Amino acid sequence: MGIRGKLIAAVLTAGALTAVVSANVSTALASQPPATQSAAAAGAGQEDNLHKAARLLAVELGISGERALQVLRVLERVVPEGAITDDPRFIIIAKDLGVSPQRLSDALTAVKMKL
Structure with a gap:
């Protein structure tokens, strides 16, 4: 078998392996319980909770929902969970x-209680 024949055989083998792997992955995903099937679905659930928290925070502080959402996203990134009120980053966010x-802090606690 020449180089061309070997190349064609390799491509056909690779294609067959890809089909087998794809079928196995699809079967494995289908057999998983719905809660673990999709990381995207879990991410969507977290995003829904973030929006709910933003709406509650907006009411607590008398700010817009969009502003509350921005605040929560910033807090997620810069202030560790359970941050104390004398953290400089937390103080800047509050002053803003x-x-x-x-x-x-009280408003965030109220939001957590309601969620």
């Missing part, structure tokens, strides 16, 4: 909202 750090 026109509230005290304690008021922001």
Whole structure:
């Protein structure tokens, strides 16, 4: 068998392996329980919770829902879970909202309780 024949055989083998692997992955995904089937679905659930929290925070602080969503996204990135009110980043965020750090902390606690 020449080089051309070997190349064709390799391509056909690779195609067959791809088909087998794809079928196995599809079967494995189908056999998983719905809760673990899709990371995207889990991400969507987290995003829904973030929007719910933003709506609640907006009501607590009397700010727009969009602004509350921005605040929550910033807090997720820059302030560790359970941050204390004297964290400089937390203080800056509170001042930017026109509230005290304690008021922001109280509002976030209220949101967590409602969720």
